Amino acid sequence: MANGTNRKLVADAFAAWEEGDFGPFFEIVADDVVWTVIGSTSISGTYHGKQAFLDGAVGPIHDALAEPIRATVRNVFEAGDHVILQWTGRSTMRSGGPYDQVYCWVMRLAGGRIVETTAYLDTDLVRRALEG
Numbered sequence: 001m002a003n004g005t006n007r008k009l010v011a012d013a014f015a016a017w018e019e020g021d022f023g024p025f026f027e028i029v030a031d032d033v034v035w036t037v038i039g040s041t042s043i044s045g046t047y048h049g050k051q052a053f054l055d056g057a058v059g060p061i062h063d064a065l066a067e068p069i070r071a072t073v074r075n076v077f078e079a080g081d082h083v084i085l086q087w088t089g090r091s092t093m094r095s096g097g098p099y100d101q102v103y104c105w106v107m108r109l110a111g112g113r114i115v116e117t118t119a120y121l122d123t124d125l126v127r128r129a130l131e132g
Contacts, residue, residue: 006109007078010085017071026050030113039123042130064129065091065099083107093129101125 009028016024029035035053036046043060047053062068069089077084084106091099101121108116 004078006081006083007076009109009112010083010107010114011073011076014071014073014076014085014087018073020068020070022068022071026054028112028114029053029117030110030115033114034116036118038118038120039126041123041126043126044123060130061126064094064132066094066096067091069099069101081108081110083109093132095129095132097128099125099129 010025013025013028016022029050031050032048033050033053034046034048035050035057037044037057043057045056047056069091072088072090074086074088075084076086084104086102086104089099089101089103093099104120106118106120107114
């Protein structure tokens with residue numbers, strides 16, 4: 001896919017997340033995705049497979065927050081088979097503090113699926129949320 005097709009695929013799927021439904025986005029994530037979360041937090045590292053990522057990173061963050069993350073897209077860029085998604089996520093930590101995260105996900109797509117991602121984010125905020 002080229003000429004904005006991958007960009008549109010990601011932007012359209014993520015638009016549903018902005019409305020509170022993250023399902024369409026994760027539907028385009030390949031089952032065998034390789035997803036890297038930067039940093040040295042307890043959820044940082046490279047996950048091999050969508051379920052491993054959901055269990056190892058998404059689940060712990062979800063459990064650390066009082067409500068689901070409300071997403072807002074800032075930019076979506078396409079370069080070859082890569083899509084770069086800049087977005088913010090807002091929630092409240094179970095401790096009561098704000099969880100105002102800034103993300104930059106660099107994704108490689110193949111066949112209309114996200115097959116590789118590196119997620120850049122405020123790891124200190126993640127650490128604080130997980131420590132509760």
